[in-house]
Structure formats: structure tokens, C-alpha cells
Amino acid sequence: MPRAVHEGRVIAESDATVVLGGRHCFPPVTISGELRDVRVEADGRARVEIDVPGGAPVPAWRLPASIPPPLAGWIAFDPPVRVEA
Numbered sequence: 001m002p003r004a005v006h007e008g009r010v011i012a013e014s015d016a017t018v019v020l021g022g023r024h025c026f027p028p029v030t031i032s033g034e035l036r037d038v039r040v041e042a043d044g045r046a047r048v049e050i051d052v053p054g055g056a057p058v059p060a061w062r063l064p065a066s067i068p069p070p071l072a073g074w075i076a077f078d079p080p081v082r083v084e085a
Contacts, residue, residue: 002026006058006081011050018071024083025063025074033058035075048075 002024003013014030028035033052040046044064049057061076077083 002083002085004077004081004083006052007055009052009055011052011058011077011081012075018074020063020071020076023076023078024085025071025076027070028062028073028075031075035060035062037062050075 001013001015002017004011004024004026011032012026012030014026017024017026031050033050036049036051038047038049044066046062048060048062050060051057058081059078060081061078063071063074063076065072
């Protein structure tokens with residue numbers, strides 16, 4: 001089961017991930033932390049941070065509403081987050 005790991009903590013885990021552009025995208029309900037929008041890019045993607053108790057904010061992307069359901073709003077990660085499949 002794919003899981004996103006940051007500083008030794010599992011941030012998301014799901015059997016329902018989808019790979020887009022080489023990144024695993026996770027359903028928002030599988031994120032273990034509070035999502036906070038940081039900025040919205042011209043293409044509609046939102047740069048978000050995930051606040052996890054006792055840890056630094058985790059950088060991520062929220063997929064734009066223009067992507068067909070059910071993927072709109074799903075979460076993708078950049079390094080330093082590792083996705084273990």
C-alpha cells in the first residue's frame with residue numbers, strides 16, 4: 001500500500017492512489033494532518049502545507065478543480081516527502 005513519509009512519519013497511506021506525472025496522488029481523507037492552503041498557481045494547483053502534531057509543516061500540492069472527479073482536490077507530494085509503494 002503506497003504511503004507518504006516525511007521525517008519518519010506517515011503522512012498519508014492508501015490503496016487508492018493514482019499516479020499522475022510520476023507522482024502518487026492521495027485522496028484527501030487519507031492525509032493525517034490539517035491541510036492549509038499557501039498559494040494557488042496559475043494552472044489552478046494549490047500549494048498546501050500539512051500541519052502534523054509535533055512536526056514541521058509538510059509541503060504538498062492539491063490538484064485543481066479542473067481535473068475530472070474524483071481526482072480534483074487530491075494531494076500530491078514533492079521531496080522531501082518520500083512515497084513508498
